[in-house]
Amino acid sequence: MTPAYKFPIGIQNFRDIRRNGYIYVDKTGYIRRLVDTGKYYFLSRPRRFGKSLLMSTIEAYFKGCKELFEGLEIATYEKEWKEYPVFHLDLSGENYNDIPTLTKVLNYFLSEIEKNYGLSEDGHTVALRFKNAIKGVYDKTGRQVVILVDEYDTPLTQTLTSPELQEEFRNMLKGFYGVMKSMDGYIKLAMLTGVTRFSKVSIFSDLNNLRDISFLPEYNAICGVAESEIVSYFTPAISSFADKRNIPVSAMAEELRRNYDGYRFADPAECEGIYNPFSLLNALASESIGDYWFETGTPTFLVRLLQKKNYPLDRLNKAEASQDELKGLDLAMAGIIPLMYQSGYLTIRDFDRQFGLYTLGFPNKEVERGFLNFLFPYYTSIRNGNGTFAIREFTRDISNGNVDSFMHRLQSLFADFPYDQIRETELHFHNVLYLVFTLLGYYTRTEYRSSRGRADLIVKTDSRIFIFEFKLDKSPREAIEQIDRMGYALPFYSEGKEIIKIGVNFSSTLRNIDSWIVEKYD
Incomplete structure (x- = not known):
């Protein structure tokens, strides 16, 4: 543990953070x-x-809690600190x-609003009660109302696989x-937050004056911790972490960056x-690198959708989508890339301004490693969370130069797999690879290629370089000849x-690797 610093893990209340001395990144x-x-x-x-x-934080600001903002940026601008009634709904x-x-x-x-402001229950529907509450509070206080709706889309995201119930939720929330x-x-002021903005549905049709700031560069760092904020707020904690690991501070900062940085919500x-x-x-508090965010969610729905749509997994790190696709979610289309972006498993890597297209990929090692490990049992015969164990054995084989053991192990991933779940055998083969x-x-140092003109796979260890070439329904000899002919x-x-x-060679008839040849260069 790092005893000198208080990290607000799981604490989402601004008042608690400020009053109890937790680190607060000034937003x-x-x-x-x-x-x-x-x-x-x-x-x-x-x-x-x-x-x-x-x-x-917005709620505390509009409630005029001046003392909580001492020393923060907004205190240098705000002079009046007027108090407004705040309606804060968390779904x-x-x-x-x-x-x-x-x-x-x-x-x-x-009911809480009506009780707090001495209003009577007025209205036969929740929409009518809401309307009357807004006007009633305004009449009582003489001040306009601030409305904050946190995680507005929770009822909708929970019913992605129940379209009829979701339609009922949409109709209620629309009004x-x-x-x-x-x-x-x-x-x-009114602000709604959520994971996704549902598009081409009725939920926002009656509230079409919302300004969507999700993709604006000036609001890219409104949530999360920006690279520039790391130095300002966390340098002492990173130094402590580095001392524990007995590595330079720069190396510790780089390891944190590789594992947890990389999210961008606008043109990079x-x-x-x-x-x-x-x-x-979590990493700074425990002084341990772990998959903290990934372990709090289970992307089973996304995995099933990847399988249903027969999606080539190697495209996940170079997917493309327009801003309109990423902005909203049309469940009739059920696009896997927008879903993965909005869920935090992909992020923006590049932006083609001419065509208005984003290139997406995994944001960092935590997400990529966690997501691919999670996929492993869905695409192979490995079950019961033994993917990490399998990769360890693959690594040992290749490190020891035991190619035959490596290949037998690779064969076992295809064996006994329920192929009624697979529509395209060749794609499944490439997805597993x-x-x-x-x-x-x-x-190990590994380069898996799917483009022409390069070897399919290069694996480097301290003493060896392995060059793999894969064929479908041909022969391993042809693969060896291609390695030689192309000068890989x-x-x-x-x-x-x-x-x-x-x-x-992979046999589509056997749905498995049927043969291989291993040769050393002189």
């Missing part, structure tokens, strides 16, 4: 910008990325399995959220990388290591 300048430049906002960010803390933390549950949550929210537009004169040319705050704080050799790359080994002669070439 208050963004609040001032929101107030000065608009009135209605929407922000999407992945889970555990600081959305709830942002909403809590997370509930299992929305039917309409009565959502109705109960909304009614409780409205509820739509109240805000009709009550514009009574509202000071216009914004800096963002660290996942949940994983970063991609998983094995990408995960192997965390322990030439770039490695100067390294002075033993070079081993492996030709492999």
